[in-house]
Amino acid sequence: MSGADFVNQPLTQRALAAAALPPAELEQLAAVARRAAEAGAEQLRHHFGQLERIREKGRAGDLVTEADVAAERAVLAVLERDTPDLGVLAEEGGRRQGRGSPLEWCVDPLDGTTNYAHGYPLFGTSIGLTVKGLPLLGALAVPALHQLYWAAPGLGAWCNDTALQVSDCQAISQSLLVTGFAYDRHTRLDNNYAEFAWFTHRSRGVRRGGAAAVDLAFVAAGKLDGYWERGLSPWDLAAGMALVECAGGVVCAYDGGPARLEEGRIIACAPGLRQPLIDGLAQCQPLTGSSFGAPELDQPSGSAAMAKPTP
DSSP, rough: HHHHHHHHOHHHHHHHHTTTTHHHHHHHHHHHHHHHHHHHHHHHHTTTTTOOOEESSSSTTTEEHHHHHHHHHHHHHHHHHHHHHSSSEETTTTTEEOOSSSSSEEEEEEHHHHHHTTSSOEEEEEEEEEETTTTEEEEEEGGGGGGEEEETTTTTTEETTEEEOOOOOOOOOOEEEOOOOGGGGGGOOOOHHHHHHHHHHHHEEEEEEEEEEHHHHHHHSSSSEEEEESSOHHHHHHHHHHHHHHHTOEOOOOTTOOOOTTTOEEEEEGGHHHHHHHHHHHOOOOOOGGGOOEEEEEEEOOOTTSOOOOO
């Protein structure tokens, strides 16, 4: 296989080749991901509607609750017990280096914290496993829907006992899409507002679920046809990217190149929507701040990063 062919492979297949795992070990790791996701989700069920403290982590709207902490603690207990040598990157607790293994868990104990804090029942616990920055497999428990999603290359993508397959949609005009808005949207012009308007005008609708991993799971299940978003972290994406690819979908960067977890800007969709989404995003230019009530963002004295595309 040429170097170009390898780069163009699905990310999960590249990760599988890099990990060189026997099939039995891959299945065992997928089972660990499911157990960890369910352990986190149990804590989310316990705390839902009973929060005593909600605080911001530094950025406006970036919330953390006692449920995030309890769910992460439960997840890490499973991972430490079952895979003590693997590294962990967790949203609340940061990174713990592995012991001689290139594998690293990416843990979002509560994907959709703002939803959860407001009693809006779209959230979950997301567990992804990566190899050298590439998503390999993942699991996502969505308590309010009683759904456990999981996927691994060669094992397929599943929701409970149902195999998943992305949709066969090939036209934006026939699509139902989903996206989100990063926490820095208040301080920059590259904030996804223009893209949201562009695709809303041309599709059957654009949903904003507020939980990236759940959005990606719904794309994998064919409930939604495509997804794009910027400003994400590896724990937001790792499990969901594996779900979409293992369900027959495609994941790429905005320009069509390989998606990178650390860049946090991806497209995930049915194969027939890959090029239409790339082409549509390429046509979008940031709106002026004054058009959405933030004229201060149009001032040259503002942050230089406000108008420059970033992850």
